[in-house]
Amino acid sequence: MAFAENHINTDVPEKDVFALHFLQTLSNLSTQNPFSSPDKKSDRVKKIKKAAYVSMARAAGCTDRLWSRALLQRAAKRNNKIVRFPRRRKRVTWLRRRSNRRDPVEEAAAERLRNLVPGGGEMKTSKLMEETAHYIKCLSMQVKVMQCLVDGLSPK
Amino acid sequence: MGGESNEGEMGLNHGGDDQNGISRVGMPLYAKVDPFFSSADWDPVVSVGVGGGGFSSSHYPSMAAMDNPGMSCFPHYQTGSGSGYHDMPASLGPFGDCGGGGGGQFLGSDKKEESVGRLIRAGDGHQVSDDVVLGDGSSNRKRRQPVAESQWNKQKAVEEFQEEPQSQKKHKNDQSKEKMMNKESSQSEEAPKENYIHMRARRGQATNSHSLAERVRREKISERMRLLQELVPGCNKITGKAVMLDEIINYVQSLQQQVEFLSMKLATVNPELNVDIDRILAKDLLQPRDRNTPTLGLNPFTGFQGTMQNISTTTNPQYNSLPQTTLESELQSLYQMGFVSNPSTMSSFSPNNGPLKPEL
Numbered sequence: 001m002a003f004a005e006n007h008i009n010t011d012v013p014e015k016d017v018f019a020l021h022f023l024q025t026l027s028n029l030s031t032q033n034p035f036s037s038p039d040k041k042s043d044r045v046k047k048i049k050k051a052a053y054v055s056m057a058r059a060a061g062c063t064d065r066l067w068s069r070a071l072l073q074r075a076a077k078r079n080n081k082i083v084r085f086p087r088r089r090k091r092v093t094w095l096r097r098r099s100n101r102r103d104p105v106e107e108a109a110a111e112r113l114r115n116l117v118p119g120g121g122e123m124k125t126s127k128l129m130e131e132t133a134h135y136i137k138c139l140s141m142q143v144k145v146m147q148c149l150v151d152g153l154s155p156k
Numbered sequence: 157m158g159g160e161s162n163e164g165e166m167g168l169n170h171g172g173d174d175q176n177g178i179s180r181v182g183m184p185l186y187a188k189v190d191p192f193f194s195s196a197d198w199d200p201v202v203s204v205g206v207g208g209g210g211f212s213s214s215h216y217p218s219m220a221a222m223d224n225p226g227m228s229c230f231p232h233y234q235t236g237s238g239s240g241y242h243d244m245p246a247s248l249g250p251f252g253d254c255g256g257g258g259g260g261q262f263l264g265s266d267k268k269e270e271s272v273g274r275l276i277r278a279g280d281g282h283q284v285s286d287d288v289v290l291g292d293g294s295s296n297r298k299r300r301q302p303v304a305e306s307q308w309n310k311q312k313a314v315e316e317f318q319e320e321p322q323s324q325k326k327h328k329n330d331q332s333k334e335k336m337m338n339k340e341s342s343q344s345e346e347a348p349k350e351n352y353i354h355m356r357a358r359r360g361q362a363t364n365s366h367s368l369a370e371r372v373r374r375e376k377i378s379e380r381m382r383l384l385q386e387l388v389p390g391c392n393k394i395t396g397k398a399v400m401l402d403e404i405i406n407y408v409q410s411l412q413q414q415v416e417f418l419s420m421k422l423a424t425v426n427p428e429l430n431v432d433i434d435r436i437l438a439k440d441l442l443q444p445r446d447r448n449t450p451t452l453g454l455n456p457f458t459g460f461q462g463t464m465q466n467i468s469t470t471t472n473p474q475y476n477s478l479p480q481t482t483l484e485s486e487l488q489s490l491y492q493m494g495f496v497s498n499p500s501t502m503s504s505f506s507p508n509n510g511p512l513k514p515e516l
Contacts, residue, residue, distance in 0.1 A: 008383060041423060048419040109401035116408045126373065129380035132404060136387050139411040146418040153425045
């Protein structure tokens with residue numbers, strides 16, 4: 001039984017793609033509220049955080065990944081806009097959950113992972129781990145971009 | 157965990173209770189899946205301290221509660237398709253080991269073969285076949301398509317099965333296969349075009365259909381664990397799925413915390429997002445890109461807008477609505493609003509170019 005490694009594709013785009021998306025989203029954020037700068041810092045923080053995640057999801061390939069789709073849909077829902085992706089979304093049935101429950105030791109940890117990774121609820125465990133790998137890569141890329149941004153913007 | 161089967165589906169919070177001991181009544185399970193958009197009083201440190209499990213904020217905004225990401229909160233029972241398979245195992249009696257099976261069992265075991273061959277189909281598009289033959293290889297050639305069509309009411313499985321008449325199938329016993337059938341049914345719904353993995357049992361290993369499917373699944377999972385192991389730093393020496401998974405979870409949590417922390421820093425550093433972002437973006441454009449990603453061009457404004465059209469299919473400036481069609485005119489207007497800045501300011505920003513340039 002031979003599994004080829006190349007079937008798992010966890011490539012993420014280059015860093016500048018992430019940077020571009022993030023900056024776009026941030027600038028969009030600022031143009032959306034041109035006259036009302038949010039007084040509360042927490043609002044701004046939340047917006048920036050949301051912008052970070054959304055831009056990360058977009059940079060990583062909007063619909064190519066389950067987690068990015070789920071993330072974007074969640075973001076869109078919070079703004080009360082219904083987003084429907086053309087691909088059919090799967091819902092985890094309790095049967096699937098039962099069949100997922102093969103190894104109780106690992107499934108407990110897998111459940112926690114499902115809660116962390118967006119869209120993790122409806123994946124099988126193998127798919128979940130694939131998505132996690134891609135998600136980790138994208139997250140680290142996004143962190144790098146944000147770090148550079150903070151370094152660049154902080155007053156010397 | 158007993159609560160596992162219904163924790164996501166019923167929208168109850170058993171999972172929350174199990175993991176963190178915090179009972180949140182009335183909120184769907186995946187409200188707590190929402191670390192990104194939680195309320196301001198979500199403290200990642202606290203949530204990590206609590207069991208190290210999934211994020212559990214004590215106050216999720218009501219929006220998140222009502223959110224219902226829709227992924228798994230509503231049960232979608234496939235009892236209709238699942239029940240169709242119930243007659244399958246009933247019709248196949250229990251068989252002994254195939255290795256010892258005589259010729260008289262071939263006809264009956266053919267049904268097992270093809271059903272098992274379907275069952276071993278995995279969602280990865282593999283074609284796998286061992287070289288070790290179980291001794292009944294020649295009997296694999298017997299086709300059971302009429303049997304398949306009569307017994308399987310899943311068209312996709314039948315079609316896929318008929319695609320490969322000459323492939324080598326596993327000759328296995330067929331015990332109760334309800335679980336795997338359900339897995340197959342749900343798998344085929346989401347991956348109608350996937351291929352089979354055709355496996356053969358290795359010598360000396362159990363040829364139980366269950367165990368073989370289990371082995372396939374376990375190998376897939378371990379393969380991906382290896383992949384993840386390379387990603388997570390410092391996990392080379394860890395063996396064991398549980399510890400590895402814990403490490404992965406911690407790493408993901410730490411990355412998310414870093415995002416939050418950096419966004420806080422950005423908020424403080426940059427009270428006015430407007431000007432600086434434009435400057436940085438424009439400054440980015442000046443850096444030469446030799447990659448073929450159609451994102452940035454050398455010519456800042458015209459090139460930028462020109463390349464923007466290329467990726468307008470995947471990007472949308474308004475991230476709260478995500479149509480799949482291109483909105484080029486909207487893009488251009490938005491960029492003209494946001495990105496028309498003085499070229500003279502770009503040169504003034506060059507001292508900050510240093511740290512950014514080599515990084516980006």
